[in-house]
Amino acid sequence: MPQKADKLLPVLTGQPVIPVLKIQRAADAVPLARALAAGGLPAIEITLRTAEAIDAIRLAASEVPEAIVGAGTILTARHFDQARRAGARFIVSPGTTQELLDAARSTDVPLLPGATTPSEVMAAAEEGYKILKFFPAEQSGGVAFLKALSSPLAGTRFCPTGGVTPQNASAYLSLPNVICVGGSWVAPDNLVDEGEWGAITALAREAAALAPAR
Structure with a gap:
């Protein structure tokens, strides 16, 4: 399967929340990854939004074996390759481009590309992608929008990101x-x-315990 869902699904199903991290100082990567893993959130997404992001991925991936380090805000094939070489075990993008799909085909590292509209979801499905990032979630219609997609596009599953909080996470889940x-x-x-x-571990523990709203 083009998406390598066998590698991606265990990451996404292993915890209700994937921490999305913007690390300004690479030196923070190791203690931060350890703190999150200790709280029950071993899978993390370090975004390429800072100058030290690649170094942060490399440090966390090499020094925190209990962590499953992913890379986010991947916009180009070059970003993809940099993150993969740094040790990222999954790649996340806010959108979907042919360049990224081509880059993903040439590696074992799975891609979680972004989609917002029904047309984007259908186009991704044509490429073999049935697990997508929904971004920016709240600004794009949130829970109500995803609920509306669940019947006509029932074959696709999402990881909503953007405006998700402890208050609305259970509704999404x-x-x-x-x-x-x-x-x-x-x-x-x-x-x-x-x-x-320690405070971050406590927040991670609360997030790891989140369950679907009843």
């Missing part, structure tokens, strides 16, 4: 077409800046 959510609240900038790893 209750949808039949949502596999997990992505969120940044488990590692807020102030706690990372201050090295409050």
Whole structure:
């Protein structure tokens, strides 16, 4: 299968929340990954939104064996290759381009590409991609929009990211077409800046316990 779902599914089904991280200092990557894994969130997405992101991926991947380190905000084949070489075990993109799909075909590292509209979801499905990032989730219609997609596009499952919070995460997780959510609240900038790893572990533990709304 083009998406390598056999590699991606265990990552996404292993925890309800994938932490989405913007790491300013590469030195924070190892203690942050350890703190999140200790709280029950071993799979993390380090976004390429900072100058030290690739170094952060490399450090976390090489020094925190209990972590499953992924790379996010991957926009080009060059980004994909840089992240893969740094040790990323899965790749996340806010959208889907042919360049990224071609890059993914040449490697064993699975890609979670983004889609927002029905047409984008259908185009991804034609390429063999049935697990997608839904971004930006809240700004694109949120829970109601994904619920509307669940019947006509029932073969596709999503990881909503963007505006997902502890308050609305359970509503997303209750949808039949949502596999997990992505969120940044488990590692807020102030706690990372201050090295409050215990507090981050506590937030991760709460996120790991999230369940679908009843």
